[in-house]
Amino acid sequence: MQYKLFFRSRRGQKVVFPPPGCRYVSKAAPQAQVEFDFSGPSMKTAVPGPRSQNMSLSQNVGAINFFCNYEESRGNYLVDVDGNRMLDIYTQISSIPIGYNHPALLKLMSNPNNLSTLVNRPALGILPPENFPDKLTESLLSMSPSGMTRVQTMACGSCSNENAFKAMFIWYRNKERGHNTPSEEDLSSCMVNQAPGCPDLSILSFMGAFHGRTMGCLATTHSKAIHKLDVPSFDWPIAPFPRLQYPLEEFSRENAQEEARCLEEVEDLIVKWRQKGKPVAGIVIEPIQAEGGDNHASPDFFKSLRNIARKHGCAFHVDEVQTGGGATGKMWAHEHWGMDDPADIVSFSKKLLTGGYYHRDELQPYRIFNTWMGDPSKNLILAEVLNVIRRENLLEEVTRSGKALLNGLYDLQAQYPGMLSRARGQGTFCAIDICDDATRNSILLKARDKGVLLGGCGDRSIRFRPSLVFKEYHVHIFLNIFNEVLAQHK
């Protein structure tokens, strides 16, 4: 198949790229349009280079890829200590919202008015700073999911989910009691970890899910054995997540059947666990299972699941730790479902810079507490990130780049049918499957040596997690390099 891409030049002309008749190779990618970006990757050594390899760390070094020069990194490009400059489509496990060293953030952090926020970390739950309500209004509350006007900040994604689970348990028990006043037996039994004070309630999760690695979260995480191995857990129900065929629109009948099967299983599990004496207090799900392999489901699936939760009196918790913050082309992935009342709880972290969760009024926060309850210095940065997203229309950019990326992946998939399959995505939140795990890992390393940083997910997927300043011309830089790598593997 002939590979073709269309995009608009800086002057708005429609350009066919590569020129008709050529294979997919570009001599020079279009220049960067923003001053804080580089023009392309620049590689000096294999990665990790000699300097990185000579550095040591008394922390866990097993997972370290290489050491970075964050001062020199800019926009979409991460620079390492050997001077290699890589187009970053993994962005610190999907956690850098608007690229490296964005001028707006450097300016913000240079403002002497913000010094106090950096050096005096408060116990937010008891002694919030004067400007905290305003910073919340400017940042998190300006993007509240539909139906939610309350938010609780937390320090990281796991703590966000742990506390969201607790909020659901407390809500469920208050509902069971019919009031908020615990009995003497509740109070005494909970001190020694026993029912009824520590009730035998459960959270229903999905195979392939990832909700974090602290012990409550880990009981709902089912993406890789190595995350869970050797850690005691809870006997909580685990439903199948739909295994859809892609492109979704070509398999709508088959996919609807698969989703119906999973929904039926969810209801069966809720009934079964109630009978076992471990009622399901809440259902937790990602809009797109990320660590588990970028598994999608349809808006209809989520609507039905929301209804099942309501029917059985379970809270519905949408975990947007990886999907939230704009990468799907909307601030929240669940906005693609088009619901007024999408969830009871929506948790976030990563690109939002602070962890936390939104909740409906019914899920009272009165007993959710810890020392820091988040970090106002992160809210400060988030407020400015949101200004940049609005000023630079980054959600529209993401939608545009995402289309180019997915179309490019479809084309490459057609070009390398034995190696690539299941290209899928929403916005730039895309993924593609590689024929096997070993080939996937080899491709990741070869792409890195050619100046493109990518991450894996699931058994044999590559996930694309650029920041929100990843433009169409970055897509083409990536596709060129990816094509070269694939051609060498063919």
Next chain:
Amino acid sequence: MQYKLFFRSRRGQKVVFPPPGCRYVSKAAPQAQVEFDFSGPSMKTAVPGPRSQNMSLSQNVGAINFFCNYEESRGNYLVDVDGNRMLDIYTQISSIPIGYNHPALLKLMSNPNNLSTLVNRPALGILPPENFPDKLTESLLSMSPSGMTRVQTMACGSCSNENAFKAMFIWYRNKERGHNTPSEEDLSSCMVNQAPGCPDLSILSFMGAFHGRTMGCLATTHSKAIHKLDVPSFDWPIAPFPRLQYPLEEFSRENAQEEARCLEEVEDLIVKWRQKGKPVAGIVIEPIQAEGGDNHASPDFFKSLRNIARKHGCAFHVDEVQTGGGATGKMWAHEHWGMDDPADIVSFSKKLLTGGYYHRDELQPYRIFNTWMGDPSKNLILAEVLNVIRRENLLEEVTRSGKALLNGLYDLQAQYPGMLSRARGQGTFCAIDICDDATRNSILLKARDKGVLLGGCGDRSIRFRPSLVFKEYHVHIFLNIFNEVLAQHK
């Protein structure tokens, strides 16, 4: 009883304070010696004042004391939005190491070389910044507990303990297996939360303990029912923590008996839980139970407990989240035990600004991972905090202020025997019991209105948690005001 205090004036003269024959009242407290401190409290309204009361927050507002003006706060004094300036002996739940707006920290955060660390938060486990090894060496590794050369940073105290627990479980299972390679059954069963992959192991904790509020931590927390109520838990063993009599040196025989009783119970529980099929993989304990009421135990108790852990093959985890960072007069409270090999794991957070834990080499970190794994901007601040501690000899100052504080509490206790009892402490990490909960809470509020911020702990204790720049003259300012409050309650 006649109240008397001795201290040295700024010119080194020994001063009797108050003058003989007077009650404990001081007209003017000695001036602050450091430029970034105020000379004393200054109250304009009752607390919370009208401005604080008019502010609202869409977060959990139940626990909010008042809103703060952190920009105007300095050293030991927290200023609120109504212009009240309070001597802060609670320091954001014991988490401010060297007071508010320390000039050294303001300078550090104004340095443009540090901007990149503030705006580019890395995924530390895979892509650490170039200077991270040095910052670790300057900060956490310069204060490693005896026997430990490895440290893992985390975002908060709960995550630190959660991951420390996981490290102990993994270590225990590898020991049981005799190697690090899981079986096929381990790998498949853990994906659905079942044994042997998710084994039925336990952590032994103590009544009155506080180790955090995420679900793993919460199973070892037993300080207040309201922390645990309605949250599912694990059936893990809970031993009694010694209920000692104070002053410790006057009740050494009785206290040794009480400690022996608790140690015996620990061994019984370890045996019992092994028989139940839920072996104890680790023991977790605070050097001083803080939230649970500032309960102390002797070095001999901890030495024996360490030996019991070793004898039964359990890991020994010392939780220094509240005690660590200098308030006891040593960087770690466990240093007071005088052991070369005090623990297998020591966790920290709060005053250390970053969470994390040290561990012995045997507790491999290879499967401890999350997105951020801490925050290098906090390590940066910590490195400077440690410079200040050394430069200003703050551990010596703490020891000196702590003596003055405890002596003052002994004197007040003698003066108000019906109201005060069990004055106790190490360094400035002190506490005293009040006759009942209602009186305690009333004293806390009255002290606040007179310009002293204090916190409660346990059922009826007041805990003292000043920062490390709390000097002897601050002790006297506090004692004067506290005496006034007590006199009004008499």
